[in-house]
Amino acid sequence: MKIKNIVVGKSSQIYCPGFQDGRIMKILLKKTGQVIHACEECDATWLSLEDIFDDEKGEDLIDYLETLGYIKEGIEVAWDDFSEDQGFVRLQDVEHIIKKYNIKIIPPTPL
Numbered sequence: 001m002k003i004k005n006i007v008v009g010k011s012s013q014i015y016c017p018g019f020q021d022g023r024i025m026k027i028l029l030k031k032t033g034q035v036i037h038a039c040e041e042c043d044a045t046w047l048s049l050e051d052i053f054d055d056e057k058g059e060d061l062i063d064y065l066e067t068l069g070y071i072k073e074g075i076e077v078a079w080d081d082f083s084e085d086q087g088f089v090r091l092q093d094v095e096h097i098i099k100k101y102n103i104k105i106i107p108p109t110p111l
């Protein structure tokens with residue numbers, strides 16, 4: 001099912017739809033050129049921008065990277081060796097999806 005609301009913060013960064021706990025990072029996997037999208041707090045991971053808006057989609061970052069063979073259990077993760085931080089997902093990246101599914105943009109709840 002598509003989600004109904006998405007939290008968009010001050011700098012137009014979108015927030016993790018599950019827990020609204022963090023912004024969503026773009027991570028380039030250098031070997032294949034694949035870009036994945038991961039919450040900076042809970043490690044929820046989506047393989048495409050569209051998947052972020054579907055509450056049945058999502059992976060765990062560490063499990064996913066283990067599946068692909070980038071990291072191994074018990075071994076310290078050398079992120080820079082296989083990935084590149086490409087900043088956060090912003091509203092303009094996903095505006096077409098928000099419009100397509102009529103998802104409501106809401107501001108973050110004040111702490």
Ligand SMILES: [Zn+2]
Nearest residue numbers: 016021039042
């Ligand atoms: Zn999260």
